[in-house]
Amino acid sequence: NAGVTQTPKFRILKIGQSMTLQCTQDMNHNYMYWYRQDPGMGLKLIYYSVGAGITDKGEVPNGYNVSRSTTEDFPLRLELAAPSQTSVYFCASSPTSSGGGYNEQFFGPGTRLTVL
Amino acid sequence: KNEVEQSPQNLTAQEGEFITINCSYSVGISALHWLQQHPGGGIVSLFMLSSGKKKHGRLIATINIQEKHSSLHITASHPRDSAVYICAVVGRGTDKLIFGTGTRLQVFP
Numbered sequence: 001n002a003g004v005t006q007t008p009k010f011r012i013l014k015i016g017q018s019m020t021l022q023c024t025q026d027m028n029h030n031y032m033y034w035y036r037q038d039p040g041m042g043l044k045l046i047y048y049s050v051g052a053g054i055t056d057k058g059e060v061p062n063g064y065n066v067s068r069s070t071t072e073d074f075p076l077r078l079e080l081a082a083p084s085q086t087s088v089y090f091c092a093s094s095p096t097s098s099g100g101g102y103n104e105q106f107f108g109p110g111t112r113l114t115v116l
Numbered sequence: 117k118n119e120v121e122q123s124p125q126n127l128t129a130q131e132g133e134f135i136t137i138n139c140s141y142s143v144g145i146s147a148l149h150w151l152q153q154h155p156g157g158g159i160v161s162l163f164m165l166s167s168g169k170k171k172h173g174r175l176i177a178t179i180n181i182q183e184k185h186s187s188l189h190i191t192a193s194h195p196r197d198s199a200v201y202i203c204a205v206v207g208r209g210t211d212k213l214i215f216g217t218g219t220r221l222q223v224f225p
Contacts, residue, residue, distance in 0.1 A: 031211070042120065042202070042215030050211070058212065090159060104149065104161035105213070112157075 006108035023091030032074040120216040135190040139203030153200040
């Protein structure tokens with residue numbers, strides 16, 4: 001199993017451009033998450049999904065959109081990129097809620113995005 | 117004030133030393149996670165616990181629900197333990213993790 005994969009690894013955008021960060025998992029996990037990690041800050045939840053067709057906002061959703069048409073894929077869309085979106089983005093998945101049972105989250109390798 | 121506070125922020129140790137990293141939180145939780153972020157950036161889950169103590173190899177995690185405090189211990193530390201260790205809690209009634217800012221550990225030979 002590849003686990004959680006993310007593309008691209010690095011990207012530089014100009015202000016106002018748009019892009020999609022791809023995330024795929026092959027573990028048949030229901031729950032998927034997008035986080036951003038800024039220097040000196042803890043990870044912040046952008047959006048999450050509890051299954052195909054269901055998404056919900058996290059702590060910092062402004063400027064982003066998501067969709068979940070399949071169990072495997074959870075792309076994150078940035079519209080009108082701004083310098084404040086310069087960050088490292090992590091996708092993660094878990095079999096069910098991380099609030100119950102033993103369920104850990106499995107993280108992708110991250111995408112380093114710079115907006116100039 | 118952050119809902120999850122870790123201490124210390126930075127920690128250096130000599131190989132073989134016993135390491136303790138602390139995590140305090142201010143909200144009711146259903147679970148607490150410890151994660152490790154490698155120097156290359158990858159994040160892996162170490163423990164998930166809701167009570168008591170768990171051990172995996174040289175790593176031990178404890179939690180005191182009444183005191184809203186958890187500790188991560190590393191026995192016989194090694195340079196390969198050098199990483200950022202992150203505490204995260206699951207707020208009661210939610211599915212979402214709230215993360216601390218991490219403790220950067222460097223172990224020197």
